[in-house]
Amino acid sequence: ESLRKASSKEKEEVKMADDSPPPDTYFQDHSVANHGRRRNKNFENSKNQCLGKRDKSSAGRIDPYAVEICGLINQKFEGYYTTSSCAGRCFLYQGRGVKSSHNLAMIASLDNAAQQQTHFVRFRVSHDLVRDATRYFDLTTLESDPSGGGDPIRTIGQFENKPGVDEKEDVEPGNEASANFQQNDSSAPSTNNDESLSAPNDQSVWLRFEPFILHVACRSLSAAAALMSAARPAFKNVGLTTWTATGDGAKFIVAIWGDEGIDMPLSTPEGVPLFASNQTEWLASLVNERHERNWEKIDRFVEAVRNMPVADADDCEMEQGDNGTDNGSGGVRIPRSFDVVGDVCLLHAIPDADNTEEGIQAIGEAIMKRNKAIKVVALRQSNLVGTERAPGEDGIRIIAGANRVPLMTSHVEYGIKVAVDLNHTFFSPRMGQERLRICQQVARGEHVLVLFCGVGMDAMQIAGRTEASSITAVEYNDVAVQCCIRSKRFLERNKTVKCAGAAERLEIVQGDVLEIMPTLPRQHYDRVLAPRPKEGALDGDLGNGDSGNEFLQAILPAMKPNGGECHWYDFVSTNEFPTCDRTRTFLERVCNEHNLEVEILHVANAGSVAMRQLRVCVDFRIRPKSE
Known part of the structure; x- marks a missing residue:
């Protein structure tokens, strides 16, 4: 009765009130969303802390035959991380x-x-x-x-x-x-x-x-169920050992073990x-x-995990709306693919629709507004060129923030900080999981050689997070060597590093790899990292030359012949991965020339370098040929 007597203005206000969601529902929806974001953030922090810790096993490393499954779970999926394993x-x-x-x-x-x-x-x-x-x-x-x-x-x-x-x-x-x-x-x-x-x-x-035994932390019950379904065809003993479903720290531990x-x-x-x-x-x-039989089951499990769908997109650092705009950025479309190096956001491309001066500037300001930790937004304008594989002085344009020349920053990865010159050195934060995978394989007491070390993140990680006896890092680029020296000073002052004498065990050598290798001790190194640069037309499935041959010929005499391991980087097409038969044949041929047998331990995808072209890391072990 009162509504019939109300004025038209009052009727309109009542209608608007009826159409709006109840206040309790509105706040409840936002509370649920915030709770979900906190859970995801806490899980991400737990994952970084767990994977960043030193290996407390007796060998100080992941077992060689467990490297592939652990690396696959930790790299491919945001909602999982391994807590312990034995092959x-x-x-x-x-x-x-x-x-x-x-x-x-x-x-x-x-x-x-x-x-x-x-x-x-x-x-x-x-x-x-x-x-x-x-x-x-x-x-x-x-x-x-x-x-x-x-x-x-x-x-x-x-x-x-x-x-x-x-x-x-x-x-x-x-x-x-x-x-x-x-x-x-x-x-x-x-x-x-x-x-x-x-x-x-x-x-x-x-x-x-x-x-074999493996423990994996899962972010949700559905993620745990998916992993258990993938494991059961290979292993009978699969189940949940820990179930914490309340609060912001929800976590589920799946145990998988053989029989x-x-x-x-x-x-x-x-x-x-x-x-x-x-x-x-x-x-x-x-x-x-x-x-x-145990390794065959692990291989079947690896294949099942490789075929699991990826539920989480990991190519965007910011929360995106349904229309591709960044929340809180005023409707500006943020590119979905970019790198964050220290306090610098490095864009690789701008969408054609926004490729104007006003659009580029708006994107830079929106990124800095959304993430207060970013002080500079830059756009890469040229491909990586030269032996340094760097964009050069004019290859990067600063579109927002402080005008740094050269564009220097310090980047932290699992508690280890390095100095990076983005103009004159090559560094990719996307290879952080690959660096972690390598670091987890370094055993206690090993002598490690890191070739083409760049700014030294691989070498610093090994020195600060493992008990390797010695780490020798070799780099040709003068600017990268200066970054290495500065990073070594960071390592000396890093109080979070628990390995005593981390900086003292690290030696930085400047020079061309092919000239330095003959001066290094023969049959001395337990492990060699060889992330060699792409050699243009000599590399890839369409290459017309023996890519990497002279490097491998120089590396093998420095490795311990009975069990020395090498992480050899090569470039393949997507249809060659993961078997990489061409690379395997090449390694077997060169090792055979040195009277060595080669055992391929693992082939890892280390990232894309072009359309349908991948950088892969082939982990192999050498032994003297049996009579």
């Missing part, structure tokens, strides 16, 4: 066989009877095939030859670097058990306490094989061997068959 291993052990019982300090505090109940020592841990069965299963040499042809025993401590200690040095008498504890248990103390231990009466030695296992005695409690010397090859076959 499968075999070892000999004495004692209960319970991992939680091999803390030396705890055992030393017990009486003899209790020590016998808690005693657990592992020997000859190997994540690879047993290649010398006689040596590996010789129980009389457990103390004199603790590695037995398995993984090298890392003698550098878990949380400190001890300069001058080589992983191939003989373990001092009396320290063999301590070396094995430190090799396999992150909780083992760095000092040798095994003198206080009484040897247990049970001298039996057991053989164990443990299959290939062995646990069998090799000797009696009196120490008498149960198998004759002519049966060692049979024992090795039991282990190697399980390794190979």
Whole structure:
């Protein structure tokens, strides 16, 4: 009745009020959206913190056969990250066989009877095939030859670097058990306490094989379900181990583990061997068959994960509206692809519709308004040219912010800061995940050679986040070398770096790679990074030359011939990836000339360089040719 008597103005106001959403619904929708953004941001921070930490395993690196699956999950998907992994291993052990019982300090505090109940020592841990069965299963040499042809025993401590200690040095008498504890248990103390231990009466030695295991943090329950569906065709044991669905820190942990296992005695409690010397090859076959079946399942899992749909777009740093405009930018269309290097936003192209002076300036101002951390917005106007692979003095135009000449900034990646000259050096933040993948493979005590190091981010990451014995970085570009030297000073003052002597272990060498390589020690480096530049018409699937041949010929003599690893970068078409048969054939041919066998460990996509052209990293290991 009151509405019928209301004036037309009042009627219009009532209609507008009826059409508007209820206040509670409006605020609730915004609260839900903000909550979702906070959850995503917290998950992203957790991912960066977890992947940026040092590897606390005994080797200090990801197992070679787990690199591909871990790299694929961490790089391809925003909603996942790996928290722990093991590609499968075999070892000999004495004692209960319970991992939680091999803390030396705890055992030393017990009486003899209790020590016998808690005693657990592992020997000859190997994540690879047993290649010398006689040596590996010789129980009389457990103390004199603790590695037995398995993984090298890392003698550098878990949380400190001890300069001058080589992983191939003989373990001092009396320290063999301590070396094995430190090799396999992150909780083992760095000092040798095994003198206080009484040897247990049970001298039996057991053989164990443990299959693949992987733990992955997922941002949502639907993401966890998708990953479990991809894993189940290869692995039977898949499930959720942690479910935190409340608050801004929601997270789901998926555990995936294999079912290939062995646990069998090799000797009696009196120490008498149960198998004759002519049966060692049979024992090795039991282990190697399980390794190979385990790796086949990992390969099937990798293929299933590679075919999983990517739900999250990762080529845009800002939240975009449905119409392609940036929220809070006044309706200006922000390009969906750009790089953020330090406090500089680097655009690679401008849409044709906005390619005017007013449009370009509006885009620059909108980006700075949206992200207060950005102080300069620049537009790259030329391709990367010359041996420096840099745009040059006139190749970058500043469209908003401070006018810096040259365009210098400092970029932070997983807590490591480097200086970058965007005009005269090559640096891409898009390769951050690739640098992380490489860093995670560097084992404790390795000697690492980084070629074509640019501004030095790869070398700084390895020095600051691993316990490599030495890192040698080689670069030709004078401006990049100056950036490296400045970055090394950053590393010296970086209080977040927990590896002692990080800067002292890093050596920067300026010069042409082909001229520097003959001056470096031969058969010295455990790992070589070779992110070589593209050689124009010599490279790619349409190349007409032997791309990279002279570089590889120079690199191989510097690598350790028995197990040295190289991260070789090449350029392929999209239809060649991921098999990259042309690159594999090239590597096999050159290694064969040096009387070496090559084992391809992994092929990683390191980014696009042109339409349907990829930069790939082929991780390979060399060994002397068998007679």
